[in-house]
Amino acid sequence: MNATTKKSLNIAPANIADYRRLAEKRLPRQLFDYIDGGSYQELSLQNNTNAFDQVLLRQRILRDVANIDTSTELFGNKLAMPVILAPVGLAGSYACRGEIQALTAAQQHNIPFCLSTVSICSLEELHHKTNAEFWFQLYVIRDRSYAIKLLKRAKEAGCTTLILTVDLPVLGERYRDIRNGLSSDPNLWGSIKRGLDIAIHPRWLWNVAIKGKPLVFGNLTDAVPDARSLNDFKAWVDNQFDASMTWQDIHWIRDHWQGNLILKGIMDIDDAQQAVKIGADAIVVSNHGGRQLDGVPATITVLPEIAKVVDQHCKLLVDGGIRSGLDVFKALALGADACLLGRAWAYALAADGETGVSNMLNIINNELNVAMALTGINKIGNINSNVLYKR
Ligand SMILES: Cc1cc2nc3c(=O)[nH]c(=O)nc-3n(C[C@H](O)[C@H](O)[C@H](O)COP(=O)(O)O)c2cc1C
Numbered sequence: 219m220n221a222t223t224k225k226s227l228n229i230a231p232a233n234i235a236d237y238r239r240l241a242e243k244r245l246p247r248q249l250f251d252y253i254d255g256g257s258y259q260e261l262s263l264q265n266n267t268n269a270f271d272q273v274l275l276r277q278r279i280l281r282d283v284a285n286i287d288t289s290t291e292l293f294g295n296k297l298a299m300p301v302i303l304a305p306v307g308l309a310g311s312y313a314c315r316g317e318i319q320a321l322t323a324a325q326q327h328n329i330p331f332c333l334s335t336v337s338i339c340s341l342e343e344l345h346h347k348t349n350a351e352f353w354f355q356l357y358v359i360r361d362r363s364y365a366i367k368l369l370k371r372a373k374e375a376g377c378t379t380l381i382l383t384v385d386l387p388v389l390g391e392r393y394r395d396i397r398n399g400l401s402s403d404p405n406l407w408g409s410i411k412r413g414l415d416i417a418i419h420p421r422w423l424w425n426v427a428i429k430g431k432p433l434v435f436g437n438l439t440d441a442v443p444d445a446r447s448l449n450d451f452k453a454w455v456d457n458q459f460d461a462s463m464t465w466q467d468i469h470w471i472r473d474h475w476q477g478n479l480i481l482k483g484i485m486d487i488d489d490a491q492q493a494v495k496i497g498a499d500a501i502v503v504s505n506h507g508g509r510q511l512d513g514v515p516a517t518i519t520v521l522p523e524i525a526k527v528v529d530q531h532c533k534l535l536v537d538g539g540i541r542s543g544l545d546v547f548k549a550l551a552l553g554a555d556a557c558l559l560g561r562a563w564a565y566a567l568a569a570d571g572e573t574g575v576s577n578m579l580n581i582i583n584n585e586l587n588v589a590m591a592l593t594g595i596n597k598i599g600n601i602n603s604n605v606l607y608k609r
Pocket residue numbers: 252253254266304305306307334335336355383482504505506507508509537538539540558559560561562564
């Protein structure tokens with residue numbers, strides 16, 4: 219991740235850090251910061267990535283690693299590797315109809331893609347234009363009848379797996395978004411600055427803002443029929459986060475969703491135990507990529523203790539700071555069944571659309587292969603804490 223490219227020719231992206239740099243060049247500052255930023259002091263954001271550096275591996279030799287199999291099984295489906303593209307809002311504003319491009323790349327790599335509630339492309343657009351299977355993510359919103367409607371639409375679009383995001387009863391502030399004028403309607407000078415930010419990115423203006431229209435929250439167009447800008451949708455969504463939600467609401471969701479149910483945003487062993495008790499099919503150990511509560515541990519720091527209490531009663535997924543196949547390998551060694559990638563695919567999408575996401579997934583897969591070979595592991599199921607170096 220830290221390997222510098224300053225002295226290279228920079229002809230092709232070698233890792234996710236390179237995709238991050240490309241995304242920074244391609245996107246208006248306000249959008250890049252929206253992806254890249256975390257809440258408050260961005261401590262949780264930094265913890266997530268830094269913690270991976272502290273996990274060390276045991277190098278092993280002469281163990282016949284000629285045939286490495288990175289495939290795994292999740293909910294009865296075979297995946298080419300234990301990786302899922304996490305729900306990331308607004309992806310259609312990073313690249314032209316971005317969710318379709320990312321889903322297409324995920325489908326080619328035989329891994330799941332999860333559509334965010336606040337995507338640009340709607341459930342129906344994805345279903346009709348790709349005919350691919352995908353997952354859907356839902357926030358528990360105040361308007362329960364609208365939530366039911368979304369669940370019904372997801373089912374009709376062929377989704378069999380739902381991620382319910384439970385770590386957003388209120389919104390964490392991101393200083394970068396406030397400074398960029400994303401949290402309120404800017405004054406005249408602010409509008410001019412935002413306009414200039416867009417004008418100096420003509421490639422984005424043409425490829426995304428013009429060719430990628432309409433830039434609306436595709437799943438919510440009938441909820442906010444008078445919306446004239448993304449800010450109007452954002453205002454509706456911000457007002458819909460339900461701070462009164464409790465575990466009872468998970469029963470309510472279960473009553474309306476017969477497919478796989480994943481609870482995303484668990485960081486505590488008591489909550490993990492409760493999720494198992496309530497019958498979740500999987501949980502995602504997640505701090506929302508450091509975008510909610512600042513100053514929490516890295517997700518992989520809490521992962522082993524959560525793995526202990528989950529004790530294989532449901533699938534254990536993790537996200538936060540995963541930027542390489544080595545990180546995926548380490549997360550599996552610490553107890554995860556599979557990992558979600560958030561910013562990694564958002565950067566790659568902004569940098570080079572479907573090709574970028576596809577190449578990023580090749581990079582992750584190659585790195586995972588190498589990590590397995592050099593620790594003497596042939597199968598995903600054989601990755602456990604024995605591959606970790608313990609002083
Ligand atoms: C730009 C951005 C938008 C996101 N939008 C959503 C969302 O709509 N729903 C959701 O459950 N999580 C959302 N997340 C959180 C991701 O699903 C995931 O938990 C997080 O990105 C993982 O951390 P990482 O980015 O370090 O991989 C978003 C994250 C980012 C960076």
